[in-house]
Amino acid sequence: MKKNKIILISIVVIILIFAGIKIFIPKKSKETVTIVTVKKGDIKISINASGTVLPQNRLAIKPPLAGRVEKILVVEGEYVKKGQILAYMSSSDRAAILDAARAQGETNLKEWEEIYKPIPLIAPINGQVIVRGIEPGQTVTQQDAVIVLSDRLIIKVQVDETDIGKVAKDQKALITFDAYPDNKITGVVDHIYYESKTVNNVTIYEVDVLPDTVPDFLRSGMSANVDIIQNQKNNILLVPSNAIKKGFEGKSFLIVLKDNKREKRIIETGLSDGENTEIINGVQEGEQVLIIKQDFALKNKKAGETTSPFMPQPPGRIRR
DSSP states (O other), X not given: OHHHHHHHHHHHHHHHHHHHHHHHSBOSOEEEEEEEXXXXXXXXXXXXXXXXXXXXXXXXXXXXXXXXXXXXXXXXXXXXXXXXXXXEEXXXXXXXHHHHHXXXXXXXXXXXXHHSOOEEEEOSSSEEEEEEXXXXXXXXXXXXXXEEEESOEEEEEEEETTTXXXXXXXXXXXXXXXXXXXXXXXXXXXXEOSSOEEETXXXXXXXXXXXXXXXXXXXXXXXXXXXXXXXXXXXXXXXXXXXXXXXXXXXXXXXXXXXXXEEEEEOEEXXXXXXXXXXXXXXXXXXXXXXXXXXXXXXXXXXXXXXXXXXXXOTTOOOO
């Protein structure tokens, strides 16, 4: 009796195993085929980063002593040359004397203005006036910046440490601005900083990108998006990256459609931006290649329904 029971259990187990195998053996794969043509085009591998427009060298012109500003000779945005007079100011003593002379009449005032000359504030560098912080008549101390100069505007970019190894001096860059999204300018990597910073728990390195031209709309503090071009090729053979297959021997190949027949073609690849890949040799421009996607389905009684006795049943179903 016990032996018969063991045999019966074994038969049931074997039946269940074969039933499960039958259920989960995939059907014949279903192919989805897309035909694309090998074309020439451009490919660009770049590192995207955000940055801010800032002066590369910001120079604040401060008075040599406390006093009163008499004249400002420049306006914001104006370009000045080294040695150019930017403003005139009076020391506190001169301001007091002139005020007293002014009360005595214009003749007395002019005499003291000739005797006691104002102090000129001179541009120490060639640059652009980016701040005019004081107006004539205001009193100033030695800590007050009357005018701020910038030798040139740059884009200071924050590059993640995982990408900084791909950045090199003199690499080309494409710059867009949040305030002027339709205006794109080119630039070049000018300097890579040696010390890292932590921003939002991410380690970054700052990179100075120097614009090739400085448009009139550019202002210090503007937000910018920068694509630092790591590598770029133009007018090369390209195919979609998902058309390329890997063989068992490790070589890449394409399925080429020739005379309505499929032909396996070994290829040599070059640059890839993820979406498209350069083909160095193996196919020619105008040839058609196949993008083949295979979908595997499990055997079910109905679409979306499993027959496995080991799988949970939908709510309300009674297992028979």
